Amino acid sequence: MLHIDVGLSSIRASQQALYAISNNIANANTEGYHRQRVELIDRNPVTIGSIQIGSGVDVDSLTRLRDTATEASLISTKSRHAESETTLRILGQLESALLPSSGSLISTVSNFFNEIEQLAAQPSTVTIRDAVIAAAEDVVNQISQLDTRLNQLRSNNVIAIHEEVNAINDETAQIADLNRDIRIQSHSGSQPNTLLDQRDRLVSQLSERVDISLQSFLVDDSPLVAAGGSIIIAEKATTLRAETTPDGRATVQATNGGATVAPTSGTLQAMLAGQQAIDEIQQSLHDWANEFIATVDAIHASGQGQNSQLEFIQGVRNVSPPSIPLEGLATTFPVESGSLFVTLTESSTGQRTTHQVDIDVTSDSLEDALSRLDTIPQLTSIYQPDTGKVALRANAGYSIDFAGGIDAVPAASNLTGTASPKLSGFPTTSENTNWTATISGSGTVGTTPGLRLDITNSVTGAAIKSLDIGKNYLPGETLTIADGVNLSFTSGTVTNGENFAFDIVANPDETGMLVTLGLQSLFTGDASTGIGLNPHVQESPLNLAASRTGESADSSNLKRMIQLRESVQFVSRNETLEERITSLSTSTAFRIQAEQANFEYLNEQKIHLENVRDSVSGVDPNEELLTMMEYQRQFQAASRFITVVDEALDELLRFIN
Known part of the structure; x- marks a missing residue:
């Protein structure tokens, strides 16, 4: 048979x-x-x-x-392909938030400077002042909205990380179960081809989420290693745990020891890196916003509103504790060593007197600085411990400002004659200095031939100007010295060799104290705590500090703000305020362009390897x-x-x- x-x-x-x-x-x-x-x-x-x-x-x-080598290459490529795809999605969301468009932060900042330029041409027009304040509010709103958008992107990314970790744990658990079933069938003499296919399919899916160790993939009966070695899958699998930190960021740990998981590729790696990208963009936004606020506020604080006489100035930023050295304060706008100049004006006479307060941040506390302010006649400083804010109050009949400039009458004149000097104008320089005026010749102002007034730099002794106050001078006539500073003499006598000195206060706040305390600022808060407009400015457009003198036709302070538009504020990048906020968007666009090229290359590689695999296994x-x-x-x-x-x-x- x-x-x-x-x-x-x-x-x-x-x-x-x-x-x-x-x-x-x-x-x-x-x-x-x-x-x-x-x-x-x-x-x-x-x-x-x-x-x-x-x-x-x-x-x-x-x-x-099965072509094992090709499938190993495909798994590695799929992991990097999925990472690139997720990275592109996150960068696209960031670009969408930063994209220059109507109503964007870039356009509102540009509009803010445009409105200031309009007001500088017509400083007494109230409707344009309203437009400047509205433009400032738009900038504040856009910063807030962009910050909220970035926070939402981070929150969404954190949720996605939690979901991704859950999916990874589910897939690794299924792979571990299949490993056990494959072993049982293999030992019983059966060929578990279907189970092997199911496992390979899950491993392929897992590779899109985290990297797979190719060495462990290529060795039969070897535990599969993934996520940079954090996950080991045999008949049991390592599980991951995602947690949200108090600052709203996600971290991933392995449950066997709690080590932080750091995948080298895959969607999880892209999400963790995307979290970092969002943080970097937000920090750059905060840095820009704080620089914008500090520079604008420094100028606004050293100006004056239209015909405004402030007897009380309320600070809008809290500073605490007041007893430690100023350099140790945890503040967004740090104080530097230097001089702060406070001017008090007697309302009845218009007499301005500027007082200098020196500050050393290494040894002086806020309490020390306020104590020195209290020594200024007619001025009282107030620290409000419940809010951490500072206020200044002038006695009745006096007003406060930080515009600096030149006192009309020298504070300590050494002249013994009957003629009196009077200073006018406003310094156009940016540095503080002191000048000395010395009489050359004795006689009567406007009568005696050859009488002169020699102006020199008190520190360097350099000659600045020599003025004729003799026979050719008309008493009371205004003479130009330099840098926007003018001088006149009343009729009377002068004595040879006598002199008087006067301060040129072009920068009333060398310390940054006004911005730190928010005294006479345009904005409140900072990028981290939230930005707003000073209620004092919001309540009346006339309180917008457009001038240095308080005159309705003076736009000198606005012109200083306009200069910010063209000045480099970010020295390390050689960028202006507008250029910096634009570069945040363009830099993201460049990253997207580079990542898009990488994605397309990986996509071609993936398709090629899939074709090679299918030629064997398909x-x-x-x-x-x-x-x-x-x-x-x-x-x-x-x-x-x-x-x-x-x-x-x-x-x-x-x-x-």
Whole structure:
């Protein structure tokens, strides 16, 4: 009966091959399926006499067709591809928030300076003052909205990280379960091809979330290592835990030891890096906003509103504690060593007197600085411990400002004659200095020939100007010295060699104290705590400090603000305020451009590797049909062979009977 057994072995082999082919065709479009092929082996021969006769065919195995090296490369590429895709999405959201457009931060800042330029041309027009205040409010609102948008992006990213960690834990747990089932089937002698396909599919999905160690992937029966070594998957898997820190950021730890997870690729890595990108953009925004506030406030604080006489100035920024050295204060706008000049004006006479307060931040506290302010006649400083804010109050009949300039009458004149000097104008320089005026010749102002007044720098002794106050001078006539400073003499006598000195206060606040305390500022707060407009300015457009003198036609302070538009405020980048906020958007655009090129390259690599993989593991229905026909013919031939043998045996038995 050997002949029938040989035929039956062929039928069984053909039948199993046809089963494998039908399964291949059924899974032609199944993601992650590997084409299977029946491996045939001839049976051991049977010896009859001295002759060995073949005993048929057996199915040796059902092989999964798999190019391991290509799949390893594909897994690595898919991980980097998914990372790049997620990075592009996050950068796109950042670019959308920063994109220059109508109503954006860039456009509102530009409009703010445009409105200031309009007001500088017509400083007494109240409607334009209203427009400047409205433009400032728009800047504040845009900073707040952009900050809120970035906070929302961070919050959304944190939620996505939590969801991604949950998905990773779910997939690693499934892979671990499959590892156990594969081991059981393998030890029982079965070939777990379907389970292996399922595991490979999950590993491919996992690779898009975190990096997969290729060494562990290529070694059979080796635990799979992922996420930079933080995840180990055997028949049990390491689980991850995502937590949100108090400052609203996400961290990921492995539960076996609590080590921080740092994937080298995949969507999780992109999300963690995206969190950093959002933080960097927001910090840059805060740095810009604080620089914008500090520079504008410094100018506004050293100006005056239209015909405003302030007897009380309320600071709008809190500073505490008041007892420690100023350099130790945790404030956004630090104080520097230097001089602060406070001017008090007697309302009845218009007499301005400027007082100098020196501050050393290494040894002086806020309390020390306020104590020195209290020594100024007609001035009282107030520290409000419940709010940490400072206020200044002038006695009745006096007003306060920080405009500096020049006192009309020298405070300590050494002249013994009857003629009196009077100073006017406003310094156009940016540095504080002191000048000395010395009489050359004795006699009567406007009468005696050759009388002169020599002006020199009190510190360097450098000559500045020599003025004729003799026969050719008309008493009371205004003479120009330099840098916007003018002088006149009343009629009377002067004595040779006598002199008087006077301060040129072009920068009333060398310390930055006014910005730190928010005294006479345009804005309140800072980028971290929230920015607003000073209520004092909001309540009346006339309180906008457009001038240095308080005159309605004076726009000198506005012109200083306009100069900010063209001046470099970010020295390390050589950028103006407007250029800096624009570069935040353009730098993100450049990052997107570079990342887009990387994504396209990885996409091409991914498609190429998928094609190479499919050429080995993919199912081609036409090819399967051709193979099916071969096994069909084998099945038919074996069936016919058994039929012939059966008929021959029947005929033989008939002859015997």
